[in-house]
Amino acid sequence: MSPFPRHYLSTIHLPFNSTCLAGRFTPQPPDAACAGEGYWLLISAGELLLREDATGLSLPRGSALPAGIIAAAPPLHIGHWDGLPCRVAAISRNFSLPPGWVRESFSAAVPRLSIEFASLAALAQQILRWEKESRYCSTCGGSLSRVAGGWGKSCPDCQSLRFPAIHPCVIVLIHRPGELLLARKAEWPAGRYGLVAGFLDFGEALEEAVQREVLEETGISVKDIRYIGSQAWPFPGQIMAGFTAEYAGGELCVDAHELEDARWFSLDALPELPPPRSIARFLLDQHLEQR
Ligand SMILES: [Zn+2]
DSSP states (O other), rough: SSSSSSSOOOOGSSTTTTGTTTTTEEEEEEGOOOOEEEEEEEEETTTEEEETTTTEEEEOSSSSSTOOOOOOOEEEEEETTTTTTEEEEETTTTTOOTTTTTEEESSSSSSOOOOOHHHHHHHHOOOOHHHTTSSSSSTTOOOOOOOTSSSOEEEETTTEOOOOOOOOEEEEEOOOEEEEEEOTTTSSSSOBOOOOOEEOOOTTHHHHHHHHHHHHHHHHHEEEEEEEEEEEETTTTEEEEEEEEEEOOOOOOTTTOOSEEEEEETTTSSSSOOOOOSHHHHHHHHHHHHH
């Protein structure tokens, strides 16, 4: 049983969007760091390290790294959580936890974490990734310096600027009367089907990416492409733009490099669908409710 909601009011309420943190987390760049008591986000390869006792899971608190915890790199200030400084530190995957600690996945289909903790941990992991990947200038190889007041980096040697990259993807529910076109990738759990999705290409509008991805992966063309909403997808750093589209023509022809299968399903005989935490499921649930 997951503490995540089963239904979401709108796409902005989906996990990993900042609305999930509203009122509890105020983001700040690392140069706003302040000393004293604070919360610790200890991130280890898709997992958050927490204290667990009879009252449940809690973020560790203190002015220094908790006793017995060894970080792989110096901790970083990322803002305030519940009014206290919030610091993130990367912990090695092989680190053995002291008693009273647990590792909880924030990318699991059915997380044990609250939506707040999972969204905060996923945000922290993206920041750690950016810090790791922005040490050196990709133009000249020099060491990058932090730009004051933000997450950007600058190169003192060639004056290049770098900013965190978030990769846009489209995901689309394709429908025709009484049926949905669903697809599955080989690495998904057996029997589960989802929606066609893909990365935006050079020179494309989001709607054009929808048309191209659907044609490439399934051989069909679509019309009446409608934007519904978006979801931050921090695995590792995408923004998923969700659409619906109506079948316009063409014969189904599955791209075996991208998909294991794609087929039309009757609305009355759908297979296992993606977990409720994803915009894919939101689009499906909304379509089924409106039928
Ligand atoms: Zn440079």
